[in-house]
Amino acid sequence: MPVNVEIPVEKWSGSVRLVKLGATAAEGGTRSRSVTIGGETSLPFLGFEGKVPNPPCVAVEVRATNPAEDWPPPLTKAWGAVLGDLAAWTKAAEAAGADLIVLQLTQTDNAGERMNGPKARAALRTVLQATGLPIIVLGAGQAELDNEMLVAVAEEGAGERLVLGPCEEKNYRTIVAAALANGHLVTAKTPMDVNLSKQLTVLVHDMGMPLDRIITDPTTGGLGYGIEYGYSVMERLRLAALQGDNMTQQPMLVTPGEEAWRTKEARAGEGVPAAWGDWEERAINWEAMTAAALIESGAEIVVMRHPVAVARVKQMIAELMKA
Amino acid sequence: MALSGLDIYKLLPGGVKPPHPKANCKECGFPTCLAFAMKLAAKQAELSACKYVSDEAKAKLSAAAAPPIRLITLSADGRKVEVGNETVLFRHEKTFYHPTAVLVRVPDTLPAAEIAALAKAVADYKVDYVGMALRLDGLAIEAVSGNAGQFAEAVAAARGACTLPLVLVSEIPEVISAGLAKTAGITPLICAATEANWEAMAKLAKAAKAPLVVRADSLGGLAELTQKLTAAGVEDLVLDPAARGFAGSLQMLTQLRRLALKKNFRPLGYPIIAFPYLGTADPGLETLLAGQQIAKYAGFVVLGRFNPADVYPLLVLRANLFTDPQKPIQVEPGIYPINKPGPDAPVLVTTNFSITYFAVANEMESSGLPAWLLVADAEGMSVLTAWAAGKFDAEKIAKTVKGTGVAEKVSHRKVVIPGHVAVLMGELEEELPGWQIKVGPREAVDLPRYLKTAW
C-alpha cells in the first residue's frame, strides 16, 4: 500500500529583488550582454516551492597590480604570466568561466607608488576593452583613496551599469553619488549583521539610489575562520526577504576568494600537519568549499580567485539549477 | 513536536468525552485535570502521577514526547557515533546537535592488505582545529563483489585493523548475514532494506540488534517501508532517499527534515544517509556535494575515497556549522606559557576567541620561540570584533597584564599587541605606566619573524 506523503512547501510572500548588471550598446553601454541576478521566490534551489529564475554568478577577481608577492604559489601558478598584464588576465578570467569580472583596486601600483584616480580610470578602460562581461569595481579599503578612484572609475565607465563598492556605513556618500550620476550600481557592505545590512540599504536608498541598483554584501569569514557567522546571517537575510521584509530583498554578494586565500590552510605549504593533505588540492578545496557553502545559504554573486575552484563552483551551480 | 497543555488535557480523564468518573479527583496533587495538563506540558509533572489515564492516551503522549528525529547510535569497541535528535532547520534557530558522521567507503574488491591499510589510515586520521581533534567516524564496507565469502573477508580485514564503527553495504541478505558474522560485539549499520528484501533484512537487523537503512526513491516509498519495518519490530532506522545529485539531494533532504520537524511525521522521523560519490564522478565536486549534505541535512555522509586534502575542509565545515551560535568557541582567559618561557621571553596579548588564540598559539609553538601569551577576556571575540565592540580596549588589555601577574615572571617591561589594534598604543601607555607597548604584525604568521628581528 503506497503511502501518500504531502510535500512540505513553504508559502513565501516575498522574493529577492531583480538586479541587472552591465549595459549593452542598445542600453547605453558597451557590454556584449547584461546579467540579471535575483528574482528567487524560494530558499536556494528549492524548485519544488518556488522559482530560481537566475543562477548565482561567479565573479572572478583581476587587478592592475601584480599580486604575485602576496598570493601563494597554488594561486599564482594557476594564472601564470597574465598576473602582470591586466588585459590578458581579464581575458583569461573570462575563459575560465567568469560570469562577471571584479576589478579589485589596490592601494599601490606595480612600482609601489600610490594609486590614484587616473590610474584607476586607465585600469577600468583596459578591462572594458578586454571583456564584454559586466564589471564590478571594488575599492582598496582606504576611504579617501577609494573615493578618489571610484569617482574616476564611475566617470570613465559612464552608462556601463558597473557595480561600485563597497559602500560602508562610514563611507558611502561619495560612491553612491558617483554611481547615481553615471548610471551605475553599488554594493553595500556591513559586518555580518541583519539589522546593519538593512540600515545601510535604507541609507543608500535614501540618497536616491533605486533598490534595483543596490547589492548587499553581508560580509563573510573563510572556512574555519568564522564562515558560520556569515552563513547564518545570510540564511536569516534570505528568510526575511522571502517573508516580505523589503529592505532585506537585495541580492547578496560575498568574497569567498579573498577570505579563503588569507587562511593559513591556503597559504602555507610547509611546516603544516600531514593531515592537511596536498597543498594545492587543499587550497582549492578551501576556496571552493567556502564559496559553495555561501551559495547554498543564499549568495547571488561569489567573488573568486582560482580558475579550478571557479570551474568547480560553476559546475555545482549548473547541477543545482537542474531543480 | 511537543503537545500543548490543551492537547494533553484532551487525553486526560477530565478532557476525554465523556469524562472519566475520576475527573478532577486531585489525586495527582493538582486541583484539576487541566492544571495537571499544563504542568505536564511545562515538563513540571510526570504522567505517572495520574492513575486514570487510558492506555491509548499514554501511548499517544509518549509518542509525542519522543524526539522528532530518532537518535541512532553505531558503536564499536569504545568508539561510537550518534546522529539524529535534531530540532531545527536553521542553525541560528537554536543549534545543530549531532555532527554529521563522515565515513569512508571501502569496496570489498580491494585486496585484504589494502583494506587493512585504508581502515587504519581512516581510523588514525586526526587533525587539530582550534584545540579540537577532528576525526572521521567510520567505514562503509560495500559488497561490490556481491559475494558473501569475499564480503565477510573484507569486514574481517577492516575489523582486524581498526575499531571504527561500520556500515555494511549490500542489498543481498545472505551477503549482509555473512558480514554480520564478523561483527560480533559491535553495532554496525545495515545498508539497505528495500521494497524487495525488507523482510529478510528486518530479521537480520533484529537478530543483530543493529540499525537498518531503508532505501527508496520517493517520500511515499520510504514512509511505507519504515512503517512495515517498525511493525516488524525494527525501530532504529536510517533513511536513504536515493536522490544522488546536488539538486535532488538538497530537495529531498530538505523535505525529509521539514516533514520530521514541522509536521512531526513519524514515518520519516529518522536520520538520513548520503553517498556523495554516487552523485558525481568528479572528486572535487564530490567534496562540495558532501559539504552540502553536511549542511543540509544528512546524519551520515559516506565519502568515495580517503584523501586528507578533501577530508580536512569537510571536517572543518562540519565543526563550524555544528558550533552553537549562542556560544562562540572560546578558551579560558589567563596566562599561557609557550615553549618553556623564561624571564626574558616576550609577552604577547590576544583575545579568548578560540580561532584567534590558536592562530597565535600554534604559530608560536611551531616556531620554537618561547613566549608568555596573555589571553584577555574578550567574551570570545576576535581581535577586531572585540575592539569594535569595546571588549578589547586599552583598559581591558591593562587589566589582563596586571591580572595575570606576568610582571613577576619576566624581568623586562615590554608587551606586544596585535597589529590590528595599533591605535590603542597611546592609551595603553597611559594605562600601563612603566611598560613599553610594542605593536606587532597584523597576522599571526608574521609573529616569529617579527620576534626574531624586532623584539
Ligand code: B12
Ligand atoms: C566573524 C566576525 C564577527 C562575528 C564574531 C566572531 C567572533 N567570535 O569574534 C560577529 C558576527 C558576531 C561579529 C560582530 C561584530 N563585528 Co565583526 N567581524 C567578523 C570578521 C568577518 C572575522 C573576524 C575573525 O574571526 N577573524 C579571524 C581571527 C582569527 O582574526 P583575529 O582575531 O584578528 O586574529 C588574527 C590577527 O589579529 C593576529 N593576532 C591575534 N592576536 C594577536 C596577538 C599578537 C601579539 C599579534 C602580533 C597578532 C595577533 O593573528 C590572527 C591570525 O592572523 C571580521 C572581518 C574580517 N574578515 O576580518 C569582522 C569585523 C572584525 N567585525 C567588525 C564589526 C564592526 C563588528 C560589530 C561591531 C558589528 C556590529 N555593530 O554589530 C560586531 C561586534 C560584536 C558585538 N557587538 O557583538 C569590523 C571591525 C571594524 C573595525 N576595524 O572597527 C570587521 C573588521 C568587519 C568590517 N570590515 O567592518 N563580527
Ligand code: SF4
Ligand atoms: S489524578 Fe489529576 S489528572 Fe488524573 S483524574 Fe485526577 S485530577 Fe485529573
